Amino acid sequence: MSACRxxxxxxxxxxxxxxxxxxxxxxxxxxxxxxxxxxxxxxSPPHVPPPTGRSHPAKxxxxxxxxxxxxxISEGVTYTFWTFGGTVPGSFIRVRQGDTVEFHLxxxxxxxxxxxxxxxxxxxxGGGAASSFTAPGHVSRFSFKALNAGLFVYHxxxxxxxxxxxxxxxGLILVEPPEGMPKVDREFYVMQGDFYTSxxxxxxxxxxxxxxxxxxxxxxxxxxxxxxxxxxxxxxLTAKTGEKVxxxxxxxxPNLVSSFHVIGEIFDKVWYEGGTRFQENVQxxxxxxxxxxxxxxxxxxxxxxxxxxxxxxxxxxxGALAILKAEGKENKSIYSGKExxxxxxxxxxxxxxxxxxxxxxxxHAAGTLTKDEQIAAGKVLFAGTCSxxxxxxxxxxxxxxxxxAASSFIKANPKRVPEIITHGxxxxxxxxxxxxxxxxxxxxxxxxxxxxxxxxxxxxSWGNPGGQVSKAEAAAARAAxxxxxxxxx
Ligand SMILES: [Cu+2]
Numbered sequence: 510m511s512a513c514r515x516x517x518x519x520x521x522x523x524x525x526x527x528x529x530x531x532x533x534x535x536x537x538x539x540x541x542x543x544x545x546x547x548x549x550x551x552x553s554p555p556h557v558p559p560p561t562g563r564s565h566p567a568k569x570x571x572x573x574x575x576x577x578x579x580x581x582i583s584e585g586v587t588y589t590f591w592t593f594g595g596t597v598p599g600s601f602i603r604v605r606q607g608d609t610v611e612f613h614l615x616x617x618x619x620x621x622x623x624x625x626x627x628x629x630x631x632x633x634x635g636g637g638a639a640s641s642f643t644a645p646g647h648v649s650r651f652s653f654k655a656l657n658a659g660l661f662v663y664h665x666x667x668x669x670x671x672x673x674x675x676x677x678x679x680g681l682i683l684v685e686p687p688e689g690m691p692k693v694d695r696e697f698y699v700m701q702g703d704f705y706t707s708x709x710x711x712x713x714x715x716x717x718x719x720x721x722x723x724x725x726x727x728x729x730x731x732x733x734x735x736x737x738x739x740x741x742x743x744x745x746l747t748a749k750t751g752e753k754v755x756x757x758x759x760x761x762x763p764n765l766v767s768s769f770h771v772i773g774e775i776f777d778k779v780w781y782e783g784g785t786r787f788q789e790n791v792q793x794x795x796x797x798x799x800x801x802x803x804x805x806x807x808x809x810x811x812x813x814x815x816x817x818x819x820x821x822x823x824x825x826x827x828g829a830l831a832i833l834k835a836e837g838k839e840n841k842s843i844y845s846g847k848e849x850x851x852x853x854x855x856x857x858x859x860x861x862x863x864x865x866x867x868x869x870x871x872x873h874a875a876g877t878l879t880k881d882e883q884i885a886a887g888k889v890l891f892a893g894t895c896s897x898x899x900x901x902x903x904x905x906x907x908x909x910x911x912x913x914a915a916s917s918f919i920k921a922n923p924k925r926v927p928e929i930i931t932h933g934x935x936x937x938x939x940x941x942x943x944x945x946x947x948x949x950x951x952x953x954x955x956x957x958x959x960x961x962x963x964x965x966x967x968x969x970s971w972g973n974p975g976g977q978v979s980k981a982e983a984a985a986a987r988a989a990x991x992x993x994x995x996x997x998x
Pocket of ligand 1: 591623624665666667673678
């Protein structure tokens with residue numbers, strides 16, 4: 510096998526494109542394993558195992574543990590995940606085309622469910638599923654020869670399959686071409702998944718799987734690496750300017766297709782669908798459920814680059830957002846502008862401390878929530894939700910967004926604040942002697958806790974009359990028929 514297999518089709522002299530072929534699985538058997546068996550190095554996301562560095566086929570032993578465990582899915586929200594290797598996505602597996610993989614699947618004794626594994630890189634019925642059905646406390650073993658090079662998804666295929674995948678049972682296996690992957694400075698492992706919880710997005714406390722929502726394909730969360738914020742703040746991916754970065758991106762689904770995009774970067778190369786050929790100069794690449802892609806880019810300008818599913822409500826309202834932070838010298842000849850700021854990232858911006866939100870949720874659960882805790886949480890939430898329009902200091906924007914600071918409107922009827930948050934406000938209003946006739950969209954995505962905390966913060970800030978809004982009052986405001994805009998006067 511020569512290195513030319515990953516080169517692009519080159520135009521033939523007559524101008525027609527000549528397709529070079531790798532020969533697929535028929536050419537992927539390089540004979541029996543050579544030398545002693547090797548233990549595969551498995552890594553947790555976002556890490557990728559080192560290249561195999563081998564030039565001969567080997568017997569590779571993979572031992573993967575199935576662990577059912579409770580982990581955070583968002584700040585102050587927990588979920589019982591079913592995992593391959595204790596993480597979502599599961600451990601990254603890296604082998605070389607022609608390797609014989611001896612797979613050991615161990616289901617931990619404290620598991621409640623049987624599980625198995627279907628690797629899309631396996632040639633054979635079920636991709637390993639039938640041979641790997643494993644009851645709690647048991648181990649199963651099967652072998653396969655990795656005949657096709659590429660980046661492949663693996664997942665649990667135990668009934669109900671959708672539920673096992675929705676609970677986080679997927680990961681990636683890279684089958685390197687014989688000559689290995691081209692050298693880069695950094696490799697990262699990112700995998701998208703959609704999640705279905707009984708409560709709303711960011712509803713605090715433990716959340717159960719919601720089968721109805723899953724069947725309807727209405728996810729509560731769409732996430733990279735299994736948790737909102739798994740790759741933001743101090744857990745952001747990092748690189749330096751001048752470096753070449755490769756992402757191995759999978760989509761576990763179970764339902765959604767990903768429009769994968771990095772804000773502020775252009776993919777120099779995309780090995781679309783995780784296959785052998787690459788496309789160049791790509792903005793957004795489609796990653797099907799149960800599919801994967803590799804992409805490469807060169808870091809020129811320092812700053813934060815935002816990985817999103819460009820089906821953009823998923824990024825800003827369901828969690829599908831990660832950060833790659835590049836450090837290095839400014840390069841004003843390439844980009845003169847400023848860093849992506851809180852306007853774009855909201856409460857995902859580096860330095861935003863969401864701890865007060867979790868603290869308030871915990872206090873609410875314990876029945877000890879104080880007004881000060883609500884104000885502290887409300888301040889964080891205000892910054893992520895309201896400050897874009899009303900400004901961080903509540904002063905609004907002349908003629909466009911009315912002030913919340915020392916607002917005559919709020920003073921006239923403080924009780925309307927939670928109602929305005931959940932239902933929005935349309936039509937003429939007069940605030941502090943100035944007229945506005947605009948449209949505030951409903952912030953119905955917020956949970957009742959969040960509405961209560963924001964309202965309490967607004968009422969106790971910037972010279973407003975004070976007071977406290979409870980979760981029950983927020984729920985009542987949501988349920989109430991919205992009054993018309995001028996009712997406060
Ligand atoms: Cu399973």
